[in-house]
Amino acid sequence: MKKKWLVAISGIVLTFGLAACAKxxxxxxxxxxxxxxxxxxxxxxxxxxxxxxxxxxxxxxxxxxxxxxxxxxxxxxxxxxxxxxxxxxxxxxxxxxxxxxxxxxxxxxxxxxxxxxxxxxxxxxxxxxxxxxxYEPKVTVAHILVSKKSTAEDIINKLKEDGSYANFKKLAKKYSTDSSTKNDGGKLAAFDNTDTSLDSTFKKAALGLKQGSFTTEPVKTEY
Incomplete structure (x- = not known):
């Protein structure tokens, strides 16, 4: 599979906790x-x-x-x-x-x-x-998938000017080649560090992000 470049942004950390119970x-x-x-x-x-x-x-x-x-x-x-x-x-x-x-x-x-x-x-x-x-808790991230490193770098520069998720969603819709996520702001399904279906390079980069941040360097990954 040909490697592509992507930008990832962290979203909401998803965790499952038991509800309080008086039983x-x-x-x-x-x-x-x-x-x-x-x-x-x-x-x-x-x-x-x-x-x-x-x-x-x-x-x-x-x-x-x-x-x-x-x-x-x-x-x-x-x-x-x-x-x-x-x-x-x-x-x-x-x-x-x-x-x-x-x-x-x-x-x-x-x-x-x-x-x-x-x-x-x-x-x-x-x-x-x-x-x-x-164990690491599940996270939800969004990504922008592109075929050229230069395009990924341009997107990152735009995010440095406006790092809001609203802007990220606009950029995802405009530039991402992932047709399944681009119209939803690049949002992916929640995952944790036990997920074996994801490319290890992508997973490492995504789990290393803080909520609301984005990768400041393009990530080269099979996706």
């Missing part, structure tokens, strides 16, 4: 422990890292207890909620910016947590640190 997962002599309280014990960093820690915790839970949470259990609880909300179920999901798929994932995450509490097994700092090093 009791354990009862002790000192009182009840809710799911939200359990997660609160993990939240001792800035807001961005809080969400990431939730994701990391979920990955550890999946590894330890994934085999104990079947699709059948998830669907049973999903159908219970669906029946409870009746005809307003879809609108409730929409109000919470959730899809049916993401809601099922949240149900699964809560069931994994219950298995962990039931098993009374502590998730060690060593496990969390290992996941922290290996």
């Amino acid at each position: 009791t997962v354990a009862t002790t002599s000192g009182g009840k422990i809710t799911e939200s309280e359990y997660y609160s014990s993990m939240k001792k960093t800035s807001s961005g890292k809080q969400v990431l820690q939730q994701m990391i915790l979920n990955k550890v839970l999946e590894k330890e207890y994934g085999s104990k949470v079947s699709d059948k259990k998830v669907n049973e609880q999903y159908n219970t909620y669906k029946k409870q909300y009746g005809s307003s179920f879809d609108s409730v999901l929409a109000q919470n910016d959730m899809t049916k798929s993401s809601f099922k994932q949240e149900i699964r995450s809560n069931l994994l947590l219950k298995e962990a509490v039931k098993d009374n097994t502590k998730i060690t700092n060593k496990q969390l640190k290992a996941q922290w090093k290996e």
Whole structure:
């Protein structure tokens, strides 16, 4: 495949966090422990890292207890909620910016947590640190794909004059040769560092960007 030049700009960091829940997962002599309280014990960093820690915790839970949470259990609880909300179920999901798929994932995450509490097994700092090093949250980036390095450099100079995403979208529509994304501001599907479908050079450049920034040098990649 012929290599092409592209400019990438970072967008919104997409992470999946469990919603706070008041359901009791354990009862002790000192009182009840809710799911939200359990997660609160993990939240001792800035807001961005809080969400990431939730994701990391979920990955550890999946590894330890994934085999104990079947699709059948998830669907049973999903159908219970669906029946409870009746005809307003879809609108409730929409109000919470959730899809049916993401809601099922949240149900699964809560069931994994219950298995962990039931098993009374502590998730060690060593496990969390290992996941922290290996995992990076999903990101959404936009790109402008061109065939010549000189064109990419011209686009970068235009972005240096006006680095807003609004301007990036205009440039993508005008210059990008990627017909599938150019009319949507060059926006690509969210991905993380575990995605093997992307060119490694592109992925490295994209994950190295800060939100709202763009590559100041053209990236040569197979795309």
